Amino acid sequence: MFKEKVLITGGAGYIGSVITEHLLSAGYKVTCLDNLSLGQKSLFSYAHNPNFNFIYGDVRNKELMEKVIPEFDVIIPLAAIVGMPACDAKPMEAKSTNYEAIVMLDKIRKPHQKIIYPTTNSGYGTKSGTVFCTEETPLEPISLYGNTKVNAERYLLESGKNGKPAITLRLATVFGTSPRMRTDLLVNDFVLKAMRDGYIIIYEKDFKRNYIHIRDVARCFEHCIKNFDAMKNEPYNVGLDDANLSKAELAEKIKGYIKKFEIVYKEVGEDPDKRNYIVSNKKIINAGFAPVYSLDDGIKELIKGYSLLMKNDPYKNV
Numbered sequence: 255m256f257k258e259k260v261l262i263t264g265g266a267g268y269i270g271s272v273i274t275e276h277l278l279s280a281g282y283k284v285t286c287l288d289n290l291s292l293g294q295k296s297l298f299s300y301a302h303n304p305n306f307n308f309i310y311g312d313v314r315n316k317e318l319m320e321k322v323i324p325e326f327d328v329i330i331p332l333a334a335i336v337g338m339p340a341c342d343a344k345p346m347e348a349k350s351t352n353y354e355a356i357v358m359l360d361k362i363r364k365p366h367q368k369i370i371y372p373t374t375n376s377g378y379g380t381k382s383g384t385v386f387c388t389e390e391t392p393l394e395p396i397s398l399y400g401n402t403k404v405n406a407e408r409y410l411l412e413s414g415k416n417g418k419p420a421i422t423l424r425l426a427t428v429f430g431t432s433p434r435m436r437t438d439l440l441v442n443d444f445v446l447k448a449m450r451d452g453y454i455i456i457y458e459k460d461f462k463r464n465y466i467h468i469r470d471v472a473r474c475f476e477h478c479i480k481n482f483d484a485m486k487n488e489p490y491n492v493g494l495d496d497a498n499l500s501k502a503e504l505a506e507k508i509k510g511y512i513k514k515f516e517i518v519y520k521e522v523g524e525d526p527d528k529r530n531y532i533v534s535n536k537k538i539i540n541a542g543f544a545p546v547y548s549l550d551d552g553i554k555e556l557i558k559g560y561s562l563l564m565k566n567d568p569y570k571n572v
Contacts, residue, residue, distance in 0.1 A: 258368075258479060259283045261326040263313045263359075264333030268436040269372070269428065269471055271296040273330065276472035278303050282479075287311055287322060288333070296433035313355040320362055328368045328479055331356055334403075337438065341399040352402035353409075360413050360420075368486075369420040370478045372471075373407040375464060375491055376400050377424065378531040386498075386534040389424070389489045396529065407489060414487035421478050421485050426464035426493030426533060428471055429552045431559040441465060441504065441549070445556040448508050450564065453516035459502035464493035464533040467547035477543045490538040497549045498532035511553055 260277055264270050265286025271294075277284050278300060285307040286297055300306040311318045313333040323329065334352045335341050341348035356371070363369065378387045379394035395401045410420040429441035437446050440463060447454045474492050478485055499507070502519065509515045 257282045258327035259285070259325065260328040260330065260479070261285050261287065261322065262330045262332055263287045264331070265308075266290055266294040266296050266434060267332055267336075268432045268434050269468060270330075270332045271433040272430075272468050273332075273472045273475055274300060274306070275433075276469070277476060278305055280476055281305070283307075285309060285322075285326070287313065292434075294434050299433070313359065314350055316358060316362075319359060323359065323362045323367070324364070326367060328370065329359065329363060330370050330372070330475060331359060332372060336399070338397040338399050341397065341402065345398055348398055348402055352399070353406050356406040357409055360410060360418060363418065365417050365419070368479065368482050369410060369418075370475055370482075371407065371410050371420055371422045373403045373422050373424050373489070374400065375424040375426055375493065375531070375533050376529050377404040377407075378533070379529060385532070387491070387531050388534045389491060389537055411487060411489065419482070419486035421482065421487075422489040423471075423474060423478070423538075424489055424491045424533075425471060426466040426491070426497075426535075428466055428468050429549070429556070430468035430547070431555055432468055435559075435563075440501070441552060442556060444505055444508050445512075445553060446560055448512040448515040449557065449560050452514055453518060454505060455518045455520055456501050456505060457520050458530075459505075459519045460500045461530040462498055462500045462532050463529065464491075464531070464535075465497040465499070465504075465549055465552075466493045466545060467549075467552050470494075470545040470547050473546070474538070474543050477541075481542060485541050488537075490541065491533050491535045492538055492543075493533050493535045494545055494549060495535050495539075499549075507549065508553055511557060 266288040283305045287309040335348040377393040379396045
């Protein structure tokens, strides 16, 4: 069976390294392009696979991208400055990587080349936390990161109307282990604090988010490749319908596994990240995709993973 050639920009990152593993296992030919700005070694174990290739480079390098892009059937643009703090620290780099590089990529690619673009459901911003956000809900990002991702999504969906189809995935807050681990994501962070510190201080405990396991994210990208023509030119929320949880509910769930975890709720003070929303994932489910990993699966996986990493240095922020 013919398997497309896939380019993943930012492929050495938290999500990219897991998608790479998943697609290689499914028989795709996968090339990762990354500038390795964080010194990642997350792709090293794939070097033995004849279907894997790596290109060192920056997605903002037009000459390089014009040379690379025409070779591929599918493009997954993950390269980005990720998260509010990182974008606020490097605003020009965030805009040029998260938005301008996507516009350039889209202008270079041909209409037959599929783009599956990961944005974020943080674009919904601050809602009531009681009404489900659907793909029709107005996007009101509250950070530079959210704005760059939302603008890139809008551009790609508009481009789709003009003959260059795309799918955009509004990912919930991702959790789970990865060769390029991120501990700043909410579930990953709370589990680490429970294990390393034994306590956590939570502000605005009732603010809600939606969550999704990183391996379900990888599965969803493959689903989009296989069903591109039926799904194209639409955005899709990707999360667990049974995991629209407040920060307090998440912490209490983790405490069910780590009994000595002390949770302190502060009424005075605030979290700089004001996102508060619950999300409906019915559209992606109706498109034939269903997650298979639960939040409980992820918590148990993280406990096991952190136990391995913390044996030598219990204070290291892995």
